[in-house]
Amino acid sequence: MASEKIKVAYWPGCVSRGFTPELHGSMALVAQKLGIELVELDRANCCGAGVIAEHNQELADTLNARTFALAQQTGLSMMNICSTCQGAQSECQQRLDADSAYRAHVNEALSGQGLSYEKGEEGGWTNKNFLWLLVEDYGLDRLKEQVVRPLSGLRVGPFYGCYIVRPKERLGYNHYPDRDIYLEKVIEALGGQIVEYDGARKCCGFPVITMSRETSLRQAGTHVGDAIDAGADCLVTPCPLCHLNLDMQQPEAAKVVNRDLGLAVLHLPQLVGLALGADPKELGMAKHIASTRWVEERLTSGVAA
């Protein structure tokens, strides 16, 4: 296990190449440092983020069946770096796997492209967020061995993103019951200090930012504020959409909850990258809206101590 090479079909998602380019870059860097080989699915399409399923469920299922089929063509299991991709894709996969007639109907739409999604056997083909892959396939012990700059003294608040923690019966919790405490395990493995606060498994508010702005920003502002009150130096999230609401919208969220915020929000690969010795700049941390300088200062003082 420890020396086993991991190679995955990699679906980066849309936002990691759009408004959070630092996520895509930091994932590539961290994969290289960890020795995970990424075969990028550069012809795959958007997962629909729940919005396409809301419009036309069969359309969402077919679009994701196409992505799964492209991954299966490589002969590899799939990895994503977005809680929302994970949730939206798991939802479609659950329907596709439930019924062979429905699967055949969806595959009919892909046949012209020479593609077909096949249901994996138990323990066969999977689609996992980097967080799940890191804990379940790479292994926390192996991760610990790679740490060159333990995050000693860094107080990190986990922020999961709804789509990766609920609903439990869809997201494989019967096989992996600890998936809702993986961020804590990773923070610990990297030598950081876990900060528990009310919002860790709550909603960032992003899905309604264009429709119900105040509800959305109140959620983001409340969680960031709670984390600050609990003593966090930063948050870490495996979801770029959460990142948009917690980081990019943070100054606007501060106005809605009527208090000063100013808390760095790191993407999961960035937090891992820091512990692996990567430079904050190469991890794209300068691209964030909420300054990450405090995190960098804590880390340098932590090493000195």
Add this chain to the structure above:
Amino acid sequence: MAEYTIKVRRFQPESGEGPYWEQFNVDLDPSLSVLDGLLQAKDNEDGSLAVRCSCRAAICGSCGMKVNGQSTLGCKTQIGEAQEQADKMVGATGVSAAVADSPIRGEGADLGSAGNPIVIEPMGNMPVIKDLITDMESTHWTKIRRVTPWLLPHGEPPEREYIVDPESMIDITQSMACIQCGACVSSCLSMEADPGFIGPAALAKAYRFVGDPRDAETQERLHDLAEDPHGIYDCTHCFSCIDACPKGVAPMDQIMRLRRRAGEEGIEDPNSGHDHEIAFVKIIEKKGTLDESLLLQESFAPGVKGKLKPNRRAIREMIGSIPIAIRGIKTGKMRSLHKLIPGVHPKLPDQDDVKAIFKHAEEHNEEFNLYIKGEEGELAEEDVEKGIERSAEPAGQEADSGQ
């Protein structure tokens, strides 16, 4: 038998004091329920401990509460499982679900037991009357009445009953399974941020009538729910109600059905909910991956490049987003043109394949409801060999009488 410590959030308004935690040690079989544990504490230690319950079998919906932070029915949660969950969370995070900073009373605190305390609180998003009893009137029943939860047929009623095709009722059996326990309301993260949100229970109930072939005011219902700023587009899609519901109603899925139906009816809501959905779908049809700038522009001011008729709210929102864009440009987040200018986002290399999928799906638009159809392989193998087909009966609870 096993020993458990339950940590209950208590409150008695007549005392004039704030809420506090009290710990009780109980002794019962792990397969018994959290409610059984509470009733044992009430019988043996403190008869004033207030909890609402009746059937103890997940039918009456009286004992909604939070166990280790999770909204559920006390009678449907095994105390052994609750103990495992409490131990797991304390092990991972170092703190129990009882983060609220209140004093702890009770002997249980000193007696101790093998595991960590199981934390029991009254339901969320509702005022507490006493201990675990909440006032469901203000945030549950008022909102249920808000959605006109009865049939509105047109014309003279038939001499006897309304006769409908059984197939046409299957779609609403899932929303009919609701027992009005309020667990979904308790768990709702939108309501936490916006108490005015109509909420999961009432919106699931609304779908029960929108989907009913006997109802004649479907259009009016959909307009009402889409146009209300606290209506279907205020749901933040967090799945909390799906995990909380003890009957598999999946209220969020019903809200998504309401959105789909409102979209099919072409309802243009002032919340930009429909515009956002259409913009998203069109962008993926055109580009294959998401063009975020175009999504923002099209959600607020659809067709701005062609027709230029954004509404007042759209203009306000667009102006509001300018500081965000400027900050993004400064940090380098949006420095490249294709991220900043709507529509410049590149197409996927084989976008024609994606377009073909749109064409196929639009022709069929099939909805596969797992609650109704169930999973293949759930039948015993011998049934499959005998060629018994899966029935169209709902896999979950039997339908109620449509109240």
